[in-house]
Amino acid sequence: MPFETMRTFFALAALAVNIATIALLIIGLIGRKKDHSPFAFLEGTTMWLAGGIALASTLGSLYLSEIVHLIPCKFCWYQRIAMYPIALILLLAAARKDAKARLYAVSLAVIGAGIAGWHRLIQSYPSLESGSCAATGPPCSAPYIKEFGFVTIPYMALSAFLLIIVLMWADRLNGDSARSIPPSDQA
Numbered sequence: 001m002p003f004e005t006m007r008t009f010f011a012l013a014a015l016a017v018n019i020a021t022i023a024l025l026i027i028g029l030i031g032r033k034k035d036h037s038p039f040a041f042l043e044g045t046t047m048w049l050a051g052g053i054a055l056a057s058t059l060g061s062l063y064l065s066e067i068v069h070l071i072p073c074k075f076c077w078y079q080r081i082a083m084y085p086i087a088l089i090l091l092l093a094a095a096r097k098d099a100k101a102r103l104y105a106v107s108l109a110v111i112g113a114g115i116a117g118w119h120r121l122i123q124s125y126p127s128l129e130s131g132s133c134a135a136t137g138p139p140c141s142a143p144y145i146k147e148f149g150f151v152t153i154p155y156m157a158l159s160a161f162l163l164i165i166v167l168m169w170a171d172r173l174n175g176d177s178a179r180s181i182p183p184s185d186q187a
Contacts, residue, residue: 003068006063006068007145007147008147010060010145010147010151010156011145011147011148011151011156013056013156014151014155014156014159014160015148015151015159017053017159017160017162017163018159020163021159021162021163021166024039024163024166024167024170025166027039028166028169028170028173032173037170037173037174038173039170039171039173039174040174042167042170042171042174043174046167046168046170046171046174047090047091047093047094047101047102047167047171048090048091048094049167050086050090050105050163050164050167050168050171051086051087051089051090051091051093051094052091053160053163053164053167054083054084054086054087054090054091054105054160054164055087055091056160057083057087057156057157057160058080058083058084058087060156061076061079061080061083061153061157064144064153070144071137071138072137072138073133073137073138073139073140074133074137074140075115075116075118075119075122075133075140075154076119076140076153076154076157078112078115079112079115079116079119079154079157082108082109082111082112082115082161083108083112083157083160083161085104085108086105086108086109086112086164089101089104089105089108090105090164093105099171099172099175102168102171102172105164105168106164106165106168109161109162109164109165109168110161110165112157112161113158113161113162113165116154116155116157116158116161117154117158119140119154119157120152120154120155120158122140122141123140123141123142123143123152123154126141126142128141129141
């Protein structure tokens with residue numbers, strides 16, 4: 001498939017991830033009750049979904065570097081360092097039903113989101129780049145991809161990190177809700 005098609009596909013996927021993130025935030029903020037999670041419809045799937053998002057992001061970044069041969073800049077490498085383990089952590093945690101892995105995934109996602117946000121800001125305002133990025137590779141301020149005038153690789157990564165964080169919040173609310181039901185009411 002031509003790179004131009006994949007570039008558009010990745011940009012549309014990032015926008016779909018943004019819509020999902022906003023929808024889940026609205027559901028969570030409006031529908032939150034003390035005894036019931038607004039994310040009950042996602043019960044048992046949040047870690048799988050978040051792990052799938054991280055895996056898709058990982059495969060997308062590998063496609064861009066290994067197939068299209070785009071050389072990752074310094075900040076892109078840092079985002080990869082945060083994203084790649086999230087896929088493994090969440091998919092293993094989902095298979096083992098290990099809610100404690102949430103802490104590790106969220107920690108990495110918050111770090112990755114911070115780096116991706118800063119990277120996107122540098123692309124919007126190149127004067128913020130200190131020059132350290134270009135010393136070891138391509139400049140961080142020059143986007144390889146800029147679809148629809150604003151969707152760049154760091155924007156895509158930021159979108160994925162934020163959805164992972166929101167899904168882990170949903171997983172936590174689902175877990176808290178399940179634990180708040182008295183044992184005699186659980187089936």
